[in-house]
Amino acid sequence: MTSIALSDWLQARLNRQSAVPLYRQLQEALLEAVLEGELPPGRKLPSSRLLAGELGLARNTVIEVYEALSAQGCLETRHGSGTYVADLASERLTPPPAAIAPVAPKLSARGRVLIEDAQVFPRQWGAFMPGVPDVTEFPTRIWARLHNRHWSRANPERLTYAPAGGLKALRVALAEHLRTARGVRCEAEQIVITTGIHQSIDLTARLLTDQGDTVWLEDPCYWGLRHSLHSLGLKLQSVPVDAEGLNWAGLKSPPPRFIVATPSHQYPLGMVMTLPRRQALLEQAKAHGSWIVEDDYDSEFRYGTRPITSLQGLDRDGLVIYVGSFSKTLFPGLRLGYIVAPPQLAESFAKGVAELYREGQLQQQAMLADFISEGYFAAHIRRMRGLYKARREALLAAIGREFGAHLPVTGDNAGLHLVLGLNGADDRAIAREAVQAGIVTRPLSGYYRSPAPPQSGLLLGYACVREDAIAPAFAILSRVLCAALG
Numbered sequence: 001m002t003s004i005a006l007s008d009w010l011q012a013r014l015n016r017q018s019a020v021p022l023y024r025q026l027q028e029a030l031l032e033a034v035l036e037g038e039l040p041p042g043r044k045l046p047s048s049r050l051l052a053g054e055l056g057l058a059r060n061t062v063i064e065v066y067e068a069l070s071a072q073g074c075l076e077t078r079h080g081s082g083t084y085v086a087d088l089a090s091e092r093l094t095p096p097p098a099a100i101a102p103v104a105p106k107l108s109a110r111g112r113v114l115i116e117d118a119q120v121f122p123r124q125w126g127a128f129m130p131g132v133p134d135v136t137e138f139p140t141r142i143w144a145r146l147h148n149r150h151w152s153r154a155n156p157e158r159l160t161y162a163p164a165g166g167l168k169a170l171r172v173a174l175a176e177h178l179r180t181a182r183g184v185r186c187e188a189e190q191i192v193i194t195t196g197i198h199q200s201i202d203l204t205a206r207l208l209t210d211q212g213d214t215v216w217l218e219d220p221c222y223w224g225l226r227h228s229l230h231s232l233g234l235k236l237q238s239v240p241v242d243a244e245g246l247n248w249a250g251l252k253s254p255p256p257r258f259i260v261a262t263p264s265h266q267y268p269l270g271m272v273m274t275l276p277r278r279q280a281l282l283e284q285a286k287a288h289g290s291w292i293v294e295d296d297y298d299s300e301f302r303y304g305t306r307p308i309t310s311l312q313g314l315d316r317d318g319l320v321i322y323v324g325s326f327s328k329t330l331f332p333g334l335r336l337g338y339i340v341a342p343p344q345l346a347e348s349f350a351k352g353v354a355e356l357y358r359e360g361q362l363q364q365q366a367m368l369a370d371f372i373s374e375g376y377f378a379a380h381i382r383r384m385r386g387l388y389k390a391r392r393e394a395l396l397a398a399i400g401r402e403f404g405a406h407l408p409v410t411g412d413n414a415g416l417h418l419v420l421g422l423n424g425a426d427d428r429a430i431a432r433e434a435v436q437a438g439i440v441t442r443p444l445s446g447y448y449r450s451p452a453p454p455q456s457g458l459l460l461g462y463a464c465v466r467e468d469a470i471a472p473a474f475a476i477l478s479r480v481l482c483a484a485l486g
Ligand SMILES: Cc1ncc(COP(=O)(O)O)c(C=O)c1O
Pocket: 131, 195, 196, 197, 198, 199, 222, 224, 262, 267, 295, 297, 324, 325, 326, 327, 332, 336, 337
C-alpha cells in the first residue's frame, strides 16, 4: 500500500461522528492493517506530520498512536530513520498451528452436567414464583441510614480483601441470633460468611469430599444443590423422604461421607424431620464417619407453631455443618449467607472461603451486623411472617373455593410456598401452559431425580404476591388447571 492508499484506507475507517475517540479509532485501524497483512513487516510508515496532514488530525494524535503501537511491539521506531511495521512472526513463541479449525464451544463433562440440566428461570418474581420473599417490603430507609453511617466514614480495611471468615461484628451478631432463634450451638469463631447457601455447599463439599465420593441427597430436593454437587464429580444417591423426613431404611449401602438434608423444612415437600429420625441420623453419621450438611434455608417462617430448633443443636459430636442464608429473610440479591462449622473445622473453613472465592462486601456485612444487633432483623422477620401468613391463607382459601378437597395441599405450615397435588397429571405440561397464561409455577416432578416421580404437583410461591393479587392470579391458574385436568 502506498502512503496515499494507506491514508485512504485509514480515512475510510475513521468515523468522526462516533463517540469513540479518533485516537482510539486510528490505533485500531492501524493494528488491523498490520494483523491483516495490509501493512507487511518492515514497511515504513509515513511520518506523523505527513499522516496527520492527510487524515486531518492533530500531529500529537498520530504520535501518541505510533507510541502506543510501538509499546505493544506492533511498530518499531528507528531513530533518525522513521517508524516501521515490526516483524510479528519472528517474535512468536511457537509457530502457528498448521490448520486452524473453527473452535466449537465444547463444554467439559462436568460443565455439560451443570448446563444441560440448568433450571434457572428468567422470571424470578410474581405469582406464583416459589422461594422468593417479598423484596418490596424490605426496609430500605433503615438500610439507607446504615449505608450512610458506614460509607460516610469508610474504614479502608473494609475496602480491601476481607479477612478469612467475614467481618467479626457480623459473626458475633449472627451467632447470638442463631443461638436464640434457631437453637444452634455456636460461637462467633465457628461462623464463616459466604455469598449464600450455594457457595456454602460448594465450599463444604470441596473441603470434605473427594471426586467420586457418594453423597446422600433427599429425593425430591432443591435442584440447585443437586447440580452443584453433581458438577463437582460426586456420585448422588437419592434417599426418599416420608412424613418424618429422610428415610434411608430401604437402602442397601451404609451412609456415605456426606449427607445433605433440610430437616427443619424439607424442600420442596415441607415436612419436618421428627426427633427420633434426627437422633437416628446423628447416630448413623457418628457410626459411619459421615458429615451432615443441614440446609436451614427458610425455617424462620412457620405459621401456627414456633420455629423448630436445628439439627445442629442436637449434635454433640461436631458432625453437622449448618448452612443458612439471608436470601429468604431479607432479599436474594443481597448474596449473603453463612456456615456454622463444627469447632474442629472452623479454621479450615475460614481459610477455604478466602482461598477459593476471595471474600468481600465488608461494608454490606457491617451494615447487616448493625441491622441484626439493633433489632431490625428480628422485627423484619416478625412483620414478614405476619404478611406471609395472610397471603398463605388467601391462597388456601382460593384453592379451597376452586377445587375443594379434590386437589390436595401439602407443605403449607411453613416457608414461602405450598405444594398443590395434581393427582398424577403431567405437572411439567401444566406449568408450561401456566407460564403462557402469565403465571409462574414449578412442577414438583422437576425436583425428583427418579424418572418416574411418585407424585405430581405444582409449587406455588405466595410470599412475593400481594394478598389482594392472590385470588385473581389463582383464577388464571385454575382455568389452566381445569382445562388440563378435564
Ligand atoms: C432448599 C434451598 N437451599 C438453598 C437455596 C439457595 O440459597 P442461597 O440463595 O442462599 O444460595 C434455596 C433457594 O431457593 C433453597 O430452596
